[in-house]
Structure formats: structure tokens, C-alpha cells
Amino acid sequence: MMVESFRSFVVDKSEGSFTSGIKQLKMNQLPEGDVLVKVAWSGVNYKDGLASIPNGRIIESYPMIPGIDLAGRVIHSNDPQFKAGDEVIVASADLGVSYFGGFSEYAKVPAEWLIPLPEGLTLREAMILGTAGFTAAMSVQRLEDNGLAPSSGKVLVTGATGGVGSTAVAMLAKRGYEVVAGTGKATEQDYLKQLGAVEIVAREELLQSNKRPLAKAKWAGAVDPVGGEILSYLLSTVSFGGSIALSGLTAGANFSTTVFPFILRGVNLLGIDTAHISNEYRREVWKRLATDLKPESLLEEIGSAEVTLDELPQALETILKGGVRGRILVNLGG
Incomplete structure (x- = not known):
């Protein structure tokens, strides 16, 4: 009616x-x-x-x-x-x-x-995921397309208590990755561990980098919905051939780096734009959200x-x- x-x-x-x-x-x-x-x-x-x-x-x-x-x-x-x-x-x-x-x-x-x-999702679950979950799933897809695998090493998720961060932690953990959660919220450690993080890193630790173009390599890859100087830190600490999936700017639009992470470590900076992609690609990512990337019992915790x-x-x-x-x-x- x-x-x-x-x-x-x-x-x-x-x-x-x-x-x-x-x-x-x-x-x-x-x-x-x-x-x-x-x-x-x-x-x-x-x-x-x-x-x-x-x-x-x-x-x-x-x-x-x-x-x-x-x-x-x-x-x-x-x-x-x-x-x-x-x-x-x-x-x-x-x-x-x-x-x-x-x-x-x-x-x-x-x-x-x-x-x-997609079969496997309710309307409510689809919105628990929403653009944030889709962004996280697309980030995982792009990282894996560029060689990331659970055997590669630790994967850092920044802004881990937010919509993109929470779903990325849960998805990566389900896929068998060793997930490290970066957050500025010290009170949310139990929540992040429940989502599947094996380690929690304070935002301050990510920002206190010594500002060298290259620091000790720590991460096989990273999901970054934060940007700003956190991205500067990631570029200097991602391992050889590793990738960063960048999707946001909650910490700011500007960051500083040099060419060294790209030419000496082969780091890939992957831009995640969810708006201007084909509907065919969009449907494929949603299929993964309903199957191998669906956080299952953790959906209600996230949403x-x-x-x-x-x-x-x-x-x-x-x-x-x-x-x-x-x-x-x-x-x-x-």
C-alpha cells in the first residue's frame, strides 16, 4: 500500500x-x-x-x-x-x-x-556491515589480491573500534590472520579481543614513530581507515612487498613520507574507493560478506x-x- x-x-x-x-x-x-x-x-x-x-x-x-x-x-x-x-x-x-x-x-x-x-544475510545484518563493512571487505580483497595471506605475518588495523576497523578485525581473524588492533581507546581492549585481535597497540605508540623514512619492518599489511600521520607510520613499518589499504581520513587528510618505502621495500599503497566501482565487483564483495568474510556471531557485538x-x-x-x-x-x- x-x-x-x-x-x-x-x-x-x-x-x-x-x-x-x-x-x-x-x-x-x-x-x-x-x-x-x-x-x-x-x-x-x-x-x-x-x-x-x-x-x-x-x-x-x-x-x-x-x-x-x-x-x-x-x-x-x-x-x-x-x-x-x-x-x-x-x-x-x-x-x-x-x-x-x-x-x-x-x-x-x-x-x-x-x-x-545475498543469501546468508538479513537486512539488519547487511546494515551492520553497510558501507563500513563493505569498505573493510574491499580492503581485505585488495590486500589479498596483492599477495597478503595468513602466513604472511601480522596485519595491523588502525582505528580498530570504528565501523571499518571493527569489521576488518573480525573478518581478518575469521580468515586466520594474526590481527593487531590499533586504537586510541584503552577501555576497549576486551571488545577488540572478542573480535579476534591477538594484540592491542595504543594510538600513541603508532604516532611516536621516530619519523625516519624507514623504521623496523613490523607488519605484513595494514587496513587503515584513519590516514594522517598514522599512515606515515605505516609506510615506514610495513614489511617488504607489503600493502596498506587506505580508506579514510579520520586523523586528517595530510601525511608525510618519502619515496623510500616504495623503492626500497616495494610497499603498495592501495586506495579504497567504494563509490566508483562496477556493480559486478560490488556484488562479488557482498557475496563474500555473506560467506567467508561474514563475522557470524560477532555481528551483534559490532552492531x-x-x-x-x-x-x-x-x-x-x-x-x-x-x-x-x-x-x-x-x-x-x-
């Missing part, structure tokens, strides 16, 4: 003013799109936090419904690939940035962005925090302050 109006979290910006909050919208206010989805779940990402503030520099046009993730059921489709009742996922693409996103009870999206829910649409503004504020452990889910009717 089609509703006349629905609730969404909307941000808007015009000369000298910025607003954000829950609004009642009508169906004709949604953008053009092939498929109408009744959203069941979304997730809170750092990118969503940036979208919720006036100087986040992430939104391409206003007004906008943020939310780069959604999972729900098809209500109506103009594309023969999908029919009413199909369970689907949209994660990343241009959702919530240049196209109305997942913080809404209904969404209308291009068919090419939709991923059929234990849940908010309503009304509670969303506080969650967005929290993620910008670095106060999130694991994933925050947005329940839109799940």
Missing part, C-alpha cells in the same frame, strides 16, 4: 543558513529513480556525520537526505531485474551525497545501484547500537567526535 507522506532526515543550506532535522515529505518530492524502496534499516557512517554539518564539504546539492546506506524491500520497480517484495541493499554509490539517501522511510533509487540481498530517526542527530554528532564503537544502526521500520 502506497503512503502519501513519510518521514526523512533532511539537511538544507542556503546563503548564510543551514538546517537539519526530521521532515514530512511526499512521494513526489523524491528524485527520479527506477525503484521505490521501503527502507527498513540504515547505518551511521563518518561520511554521514560530515553530511549533517554546514562545513562538511560532502553534499553536492541541497536539500539532501543523507545516509549512504540502506536496506529494505522493493515497493515498485520500473526495472525488470526487481519486483515488489525483493529484499535489496544500496551501499555507497552516490547515495546521501548527490542523491537522496537512506535516512528516510522511503527511497527511490536507480536500479544499477541496487544489490539483491549492538540502534537508534530511531528521532535519535539520529545525536548519533551523527557522536560519530564526528570519534565516540562510536562498532556500528550504529538506524531503525526505519526493520
Whole structure:
């Protein structure tokens, strides 16, 4: 049954003013799109936090419904690939940035962005993973494509209590890797060990590097959603032929290095961009998220925090302050 109006979290910006909050919208206010989805779940990402503030520099046009993730059921489709009742996922693409996103009870999206829910995942589990889990899985995929294997040695995950970090720790541990978790949260050691980390390294230790272009080689590879000077440390300490999968900038966009890690140790710096990849590749990574990379019993531990649409503004504020452990889910009717 089609509703006349629905609730969404909307941000808007015009000369000298910025607003954000829950609004009642009508169906004709949604953008053009092939498929109408009744959203069941979304997730809170750092990118969503940036979208919720006036100087986040992430939104391409206003007004906008943020939310780069959604999972729900098809209500109506103009594309023969999908029919009413199909369970689907949209994660990343241009959702919530240049196209109305997942913080809404209904969404209308291009068919090419939709991923059929893979067998082995529920809609809720898909959003516990979301773009953060997809980013972690893509990082593991790229590292393995470049030669990383469980026998290679220790793998460091930075920002290990965040969405990407938590899921990366759990995925790598499931695959049999010796995972070291880097974190600035000393109180979260039990959580990280539960996810599968064999060792915890304080953020301060990663930052107190002696700033030499090359230091003692420690890591066979690294998953880095943090960036900044942490990346400088990683480049100087990754082993010969090792790789770093870089996906974020929570510690800053700038870092310092020299050519030496690349020409004397053959270090690979792998950029992880989840938005501009083929749908075929996206579906393959989601298949792995439903099978060999699914953290199984740890999913509920990673995604234990849940908010309503009304509670969303506080969650967005929290993620910008670095106060999130694991994933925050947005329940839109799940």
C-alpha cells in the first residue's frame, strides 16, 4: 500500500543558513529513480556525520537526505531485474551525497545501484556491515589480491573500534590472520579481543614513530581507515612487498613520507574507493560478506547500537567526535 507522506532526515543550506532535522515529505518530492524502496534499516557512517554539518564539504546539492546506506524491500520497480517484495541493499554509490539517501522511510533509487540481498544475510545484518563493512571487505580483497595471506605475518588495523576497523578485525581473524588492533581507546581492549585481535597497540605508540623514512619492518599489511600521520607510520613499518589499504581520513587528510618505502621495500599503497566501482565487483564483495568474510556471531557485538530517526542527530554528532564503537544502526521500520 502506497503512503502519501513519510518521514526523512533532511539537511538544507542556503546563503548564510543551514538546517537539519526530521521532515514530512511526499512521494513526489523524491528524485527520479527506477525503484521505490521501503527502507527498513540504515547505518551511521563518518561520511554521514560530515553530511549533517554546514562545513562538511560532502553534499553536492541541497536539500539532501543523507545516509549512504540502506536496506529494505522493493515497493515498485520500473526495472525488470526487481519486483515488489525483493529484499535489496544500496551501499555507497552516490547515495546521501548527490542523491537522496537512506535516512528516510522511503527511497527511490536507480536500479544499477541496487544489490539483491545475498543469501546468508538479513537486512539488519547487511546494515551492520553497510558501507563500513563493505569498505573493510574491499580492503581485505585488495590486500589479498596483492599477495597478503595468513602466513604472511601480522596485519595491523588502525582505528580498530570504528565501523571499518571493527569489521576488518573480525573478518581478518575469521580468515586466520594474526590481527593487531590499533586504537586510541584503552577501555576497549576486551571488545577488540572478542573480535579476534591477538594484540592491542595504543594510538600513541603508532604516532611516536621516530619519523625516519624507514623504521623496523613490523607488519605484513595494514587496513587503515584513519590516514594522517598514522599512515606515515605505516609506510615506514610495513614489511617488504607489503600493502596498506587506505580508506579514510579520520586523523586528517595530510601525511608525510618519502619515496623510500616504495623503492626500497616495494610497499603498495592501495586506495579504497567504494563509490566508483562496477556493480559486478560490488556484488562479488557482498557475496563474500555473506560467506567467508561474514563475522557470524560477532555481528551483534559490532552492531549492538540502534537508534530511531528521532535519535539520529545525536548519533551523527557522536560519530564526528570519534565516540562510536562498532556500528550504529538506524531503525526505519526493520
